[in-house]
Amino acid sequence: MSLIHKTAAELGRLVASQEASAVEVTQAHLDRIAEVDSKVSAFLHVDAQRALEQARTVDERIAKGDKLGPLAGVPIAHKDIFATDDMPTTAGSKILEGWRPPYDATVTRRLREAGLIILGKTNLDEFAMGSSTENSAYGPSHNPWDLSRIPGGSSGGSSAAVASFQAPLSTGTDTGGSIRQPAAVTGIVGMKPTYGGSSRYGLIAFASSLDTPGPFARNVLDAALLQEAFSGHDEFDSTSIDAPVPPVVEAARQGDVAGLRIGVVKELGGEGFQPGVLARFHETVDLLESLGAKVVEVSCPTFGYALPAYYLIAPSECSSNLARFDAMRYGLRVGDDGTRSAEEVMALTRAAGFGPEVKRRIMLGTYALSSGYYDAYYGQAQKVRTLISRDFEAAFHQVDVLISPTTPTTAFPIGERADDPMAMYLADLCTIPSNLSGNAAISVPCGLADEDGLPVGLQIMAPVLGDDRCYRVGAAVEKAFTDRWGGPLLSKAPTL
Amino acid sequence: MSAITRDEVAHLARLSRLALDEGELDHFAAQLDQIVGAVARVAEVAAGDIPPSSHAVPLTNVFRPDEVRPCLTPEQALSGAPAVEDDRFRVPRILGEEA
Numbered sequence: 001m002s003l004i005h006k007t008a009a010e011l012g013r014l015v016a017s018q019e020a021s022a023v024e025v026t027q028a029h030l031d032r033i034a035e036v037d038s039k040v041s042a043f044l045h046v047d048a049q050r051a052l053e054q055a056r057t058v059d060e061r062i063a064k065g066d067k068l069g070p071l072a073g074v075p076i077a078h079k080d081i082f083a084t085d086d087m088p089t090t091a092g093s094k095i096l097e098g099w100r101p102p103y104d105a106t107v108t109r110r111l112r113e114a115g116l117i118i119l120g121k122t123n124l125d126e127f128a129m130g131s132s133t134e135n136s137a138y139g140p141s142h143n144p145w146d147l148s149r150i151p152g153g154s155s156g157g158s159s160a161a162v163a164s165f166q167a168p169l170s171t172g173t174d175t176g177g178s179i180r181q182p183a184a185v186t187g188i189v190g191m192k193p194t195y196g197g198s199s200r201y202g203l204i205a206f207a208s209s210l211d212t213p214g215p216f217a218r219n220v221l222d223a224a225l226l227q228e229a230f231s232g233h234d235e236f237d238s239t240s241i242d243a244p245v246p247p248v249v250e251a252a253r254q255g256d257v258a259g260l261r262i263g264v265v266k267e268l269g270g271e272g273f274q275p276g277v278l279a280r281f282h283e284t285v286d287l288l289e290s291l292g293a294k295v296v297e298v299s300c301p302t303f304g305y306a307l308p309a310y311y312l313i314a315p316s317e318c319s320s321n322l323a324r325f326d327a328m329r330y331g332l333r334v335g336d337d338g339t340r341s342a343e344e345v346m347a348l349t350r351a352a353g354f355g356p357e358v359k360r361r362i363m364l365g366t367y368a369l370s371s372g373y374y375d376a377y378y379g380q381a382q383k384v385r386t387l388i389s390r391d392f393e394a395a396f397h398q399v400d401v402l403i404s405p406t407t408p409t410t411a412f413p414i415g416e417r418a419d420d421p422m423a424m425y426l427a428d429l430c431t432i433p434s435n436l437s438g439n440a441a442i443s444v445p446c447g448l449a450d451e452d453g454l455p456v457g458l459q460i461m462a463p464v465l466g467d468d469r470c471y472r473v474g475a476a477v478e479k480a481f482t483d484r485w486g487g488p489l490l491s492k493a494p495t496l
Numbered sequence: 497m498s499a500i501t502r503d504e505v506a507h508l509a510r511l512s513r514l515a516l517d518e519g520e521l522d523h524f525a526a527q528l529d530q531i532v533g534a535v536a537r538v539a540e541v542a543a544g545d546i547p548p549s550s551h552a553v554p555l556t557n558v559f560r561p562d563e564v565r566p567c568l569t570p571e572q573a574l575s576g577a578p579a580v581e582d583d584r585f586r587v588p589r590i591l592g593e594e595a
Contacts, residue, residue, distance in 0.1 A: 102572035195552050209551045238558045239551065308535040319512065326513075328587045330576030342588040347515035354514070360524060363508040364531060367500065370511070380538045382548030387541065389549060421527055422534055438552025464553060 003028040008074045008168040008222040015073030018062060022055035022073030026117050029075045033119065033166045036496045041141045042151075042161035044080050045088055046120035051075065058115045071229055072115025077161040077170035080121035081128055082108050082213070083202035087118075091204045092126040092136040092154075095325050095332045095353030105202025106237065107171060107213050107230045114229040119167055123157030126355045127322065128178055128206045130154050131427035134418050135357040142414070143186055145454055145493050149411040152182025152427075155216070159186040162216045164496055169226050170216040175207050176310055177406075177431025179214045180443035184406035184457025187445045187489045189223045189474065190216045192431075194465050195438035196241035198227070199234035207317035208239075210310075210435045218490060220444060220475040224252035227467070243465060246440075251468035255475025257291050262473070263298030263399035265461075268430045274409040276449025280456040281405045284446045287480055288403075288473075298399060300391035305384045306433040311425060312368045312381035313436070319365030322358065325350060360421060389437040396463045401473055404430045406443040406457030434461050442470035444477055445489040455489060499532040500525065 003011065003025050014020040030048045037043055058073045078084065081091050083101035090096045104112070111118060125135035133141045133156035141156045143149040144164040151160035155172030159182035162170050172179035174192035183190025191214045198213040205211060215226035228249050234240045264285060269278060289295050327333040327349035328342070335348035354362070368377040395402055408429055417423040434441040443457040458477060462469035482488055502525040509516045509524075516524070570583045579586035 099576050102568050102575055196555075235560060239553070239555055241553065302541060305538055305541050308537045311531065311535045312538065323513075327578060329585050331578070333578035336579070336588050338588075340588055342590040343513065344515075345588045347510075347513045350513050351515040356524075359512075359514055359516070359520075360527060360531070362512045362514065363505065363524065364528060366508050366512050367504075367528070367532065370508075376539060377535070379548060380541070380543065381535075382550060383543035383546040384538050384541055385549040385552075386546050387543060389552060422530060436552065 004032045004165045006168070007219055008071060008217060009225060011074045011168060012070045012072060015058065016062060016068070022058040022117060023052060025073060026051050026055040026075050029119060029167055036164055037166060039142065039147055039496060040144060040160050040164050040166070041139060042077065042122055042157045042164065042166055043120045044090060044123050044138055044157065047087055050086060051117050051119050054117045058117070069114045069229060070225055073117065074169060075117045075119050075167050076111060077120060077122045077158055077167040078108065078111070078118050079124055079155050079158050079171045079173060081124055081173055081204045082171060083204070084108050084118070084121065087121055089121070089204070091128070092124040092138060093353065093355070093358070094137040095349070097332065099331055101202070103202065106199035106234045108202060110230040116229065122161055122170060125154035125156070126358050127204065127318070128154040128173055128175055129318070129357050129361055131177070131181055131424050132414070132417070133157060134414060135355055137355055140414055143411045144496060145187065146411065149413050149454070150185070152185040152411065154178040156182050158216050159183055159188060159190065162218055163188050163490065163493070168218065169222060172214055172216055173203060174212050174214050174435065175210045176314060176435050177428040179216065180406050180431045180441060180457065180459060181427055183216055183443040185411035185455060187455030187493065188216055188218050189220055189442065189444050190214065191223050191227060191442040191470060192434060192440065193227055193231060193467050194241070194440045196239050197245065197465070197467065198231045199237040199240055201234055201236035205321040207314040208321060209317060210314060218488065220471055220478050221249070221252040224248040224471045241465070246465055246467040248468050248471045251472040252475045254472055255479050257288055257293040257473055257476045260293045260401070260473065261399040262288055262293045262295045263395055263402045264295060265303065265402050265404045266297050266299045267301070267303040268404035272408055273405065274449060274451070276451045277405050277407070277409060277456050280447040280449060281458065284458050284477060287477065291476055291480060296399065298395045298402060300395055300433070302384060302387040302391050303433050306388055306436055307425065307429055309381040309384035309388070310432045310436060311364070312377050313385065315361040315365035316368045316378050317365070319362045319369065322362055325353065357421070385436045388433050392433070392437045392439055392463070401469050402461040404459045406430060406459040410449045410452055410454035410456060430459055439464050440467040440470050442474050444474040446477065446481065447489070448492065499536065500529045
């Protein structure tokens with residue numbers, strides 16, 4: 001088996017035992033990027049020289065006998081919304097084209113400390129606003145299963161990179177589903193940790209009460225290893241939870257659901273869902289029962305209001321956060337001809353530097369927060385948020401985890417929903433409740449839809465700080481399906 | 497009846513410091529009207545006595561000791577600035593616009 005097809009855990013072991021060098025492993029992935037990324041467009045920036053330098057350092061330290069973590073020498077693709085002091089950081093926006101942050105995000109710093117080799121920065125919907133990467137100012141990424149389709153979003157470059165074997169691991173951020181939805185539609189694993197479990201320091205802010213960094217991988221154990229590597233309390237993030245990282249790696253190795261109580265969320269299925277998605281989901285429910293889980297139906301009556309509440313709360317926070325792009329201290333400045341005022345330059349710069357979706361959300365948020373509308377929109381949405389958390393709380397009294405399809409449909413064609421915001425927003429229907437309530441949720445592959453042969457994701461939701469439960473159930477499903485399919489789902493993907 | 501008019505969108509664009517052209521205003525007015533109409537559904541939930549949540553996980557303010565720590569140098573802080581003069585951000589005229 002070639003190096004690019006190995007798991008991150010295996011690569012880490014090979015590097016640690018010096019059966020393969022980090023340089024060899026890194027070069028194999030750089031070669032793969034050179035071979036396929038002209039078709040996939042997962043990366044906005046690749047730095048081969050820096051990656052090989054980092055790999056050499058890891059090899060030298062191992063040769064000296066340094067004890068490094070389980071992912072030392074393993075390459076990773078890093079979402080271009082995390083600050084990196086040695087690479088540009090654009091958030092997929094023209095307003096930050098070429099910007100080089102003067103510091104590293106906490107997640108970036110922890111990747112480096114764990115000896116992970118950052119290959120480059122991946123494409124995303126501008127400021128993580130979108131479900132397809134079509135809102136990137138640098139053009140869309142493509143789904144490795146069908147290059148005419150979206151790889152999900154906003155972390156679509158990261159999902160596409162891992163699904164096309166350009167990297168065994170990648171980072172993402174999940175505000176309304178931006179890790180789980182891209183993982184589902186590309187047939188890989190994507191995890192949204194508990195809010196506050198991974199640091200937002202140096203993550204370019206979209207909606208601060210929702211933004212959560214998390215891992216992508218081709219299997220459940222690799223995702224757990226990556227989450228463990230970059231998670232944990234950070235004093236630079238005031239909403240970081242000061243508690244130990246849940247035992248995610250142990251749970252991923254355990255992968256056992258016997259006796260576990262699993263709830264199927266009644267409100268996340270049925271009308272509007274693609275038949276092939278529902279068929280794979282129901283098959284997975286049967287599988288879990290056959291593995292010894294007790295599966296029951298659970299009702300979460302206010303989940304139907306999660307999407308409208310989210311599209312008030314997230315734009316409101318975005319309109320405030322993105323006020324920092326004022327053309328004064330960093331980024332683009334347009335129209336400064338010596339006669340225009342700062343305010344005019346600001347308005348011209350923001351009009352030129354932001355794409356349509358970002359403008360829509362800034363204005364929607366400004367509307368929802370304006371006096372006279374605040375109570376009816378933002379205030380009411382915050383109350384709905386409380387009710388959604390209460391629905392979760394009640395459900396987790398009855399069951400250990402909740403499950404649903406991750407997305408209502410498989411990957412849609414590029415262009416299909418590009419200028420229809422409401423249709424695009426529906427992609428996050430099942431993922432949004434967990435962002436509003438802050439609990440942990442993962443997407444793992446559960447097969448291919450019959451009508452189009454494209455991947456379907458199973459979402460597993462666990463309580464706040466119950467991240468290990470997501471991995472435990474995810475690993476059990478992965479093992480059973482891998483046995484049934486005779487290999488991982490990605491082995492069925494077309495050769496690029 | 498539309499939930500949001502073109503004039504309102506022009507006002508929102510001004511508040512948001514977005515210099516939009518006429519075509520964009522028309523386009524966004526139609527889309528924002530549709531979106532606002534859809535998200536207004538939050539009002540259907542009877543939630544009069546429900547406390548609002550600003551965050552999912554309850555938090556209190558976090559303080560740290562007020563100690564001097566290493567920070568960015570002026571060169572680092574100014575490294576991304578569109579215009580710099582004498583170790584400062586050089587910005588367009590900010591006074592006199594309210595006059």
